[in-house]
Amino acid sequence: MTGKPVDAQAEAQRLTEYLRPAVASHDLLLEEVEIRYSGKQPTVHVVVDHAEGTESVDLDTIAAVSQSVSTALDADPNDSGAPYDLEVSSFGVSRPLTEPRHWRRNLGRKVTANLSGEENVTGRLTEVGEAGVVLVPDVPVKKGMKPKTGDPVELSFEQIRRGKVEVEFNRPDHGPDIVDTIVDSNEEEA
Incomplete structure (x- = not known):
């Protein structure tokens, strides 16, 4: 200095x-x-x-x-x-997710992906690969109803401008089989 x-x-x-x-x-x-x-x-x-x-x-x-x-x-x-x-x-929770390693660090958390030219996607980060991520989006429900999840959405890093971790005070504890759990619960509701 x-x-x-x-x-x-x-x-x-x-x-x-x-x-x-x-x-x-x-x-x-x-x-x-x-x-x-x-x-x-x-x-x-x-x-x-x-x-x-x-x-x-x-x-x-x-x-x-x-x-x-x-x-x-x-x-x-x-x-x-x-x-x-x-x-x-x-690296804190408020910092934007701009590198693949930032996304890997937040596997299992709820995130919002800010996309180039498309609507933002908010959901549970279930997978991070070389080319992008997979999010299981939240589906809006009426107040008081059990939250639902949508079909997994694949997003390439080229589509994503940046991401943001959504702070959850009652974060569910998801283990390594988060995708199987989410898919199974959606099939039961169908």
């Missing part, structure tokens, strides 16, 4: 490349570096994530990455020694 207000975007890009090895040493990906100038000193916000898998980054790992990033920033040859705040976090 140079310590003085600079082009935050250019400095964030420089820091992204500079900090990538420090984050990679923890087997994580550096998703984003953002610099916010407010108050007396800037805040460097670093977002990390697993390259694969569905597990989230635990707090112990965040603490270890934070220490590594802090050490790297202290050793930065472009660092002026000016104070800054450092925030390290992981």
Whole structure:
């Protein structure tokens, strides 16, 4: 950090490349570096994530990455020694789903797919492949009636502009056979 207000975007890009090895040493990906100038000193916000898998980054790992990033920033040859705040976090539920690995991480959750030139689709994410995803959409029902699901919908990543996880406070616990369960329940109702 140079310590003085600079082009935050250019400095964030420089820091992204500079900090990538420090984050990679923890087997994580550096998703984003953002610099916010407010108050007396800037805040460097670093977002990390697993390259694969569905597990989230635990707090112990965040603490270890934070220490590594802090050490790297202290050793930065472009660092002026000016104070800054450092925030390290992981991919959160409010972040858009833009990469196939983001979709894989949310397998089994209710998501909304924002499609190019088509109506959005909201449903349970049941499958993520190389070329796209499968959602089992919600079918609108009258208030007080048991929710129903529609037929699975295949969407290619080319169709999807981005996705969003829908927060569920009473999320059903779906195991690995979610597609079979949903299809079986629809066949029983027919």
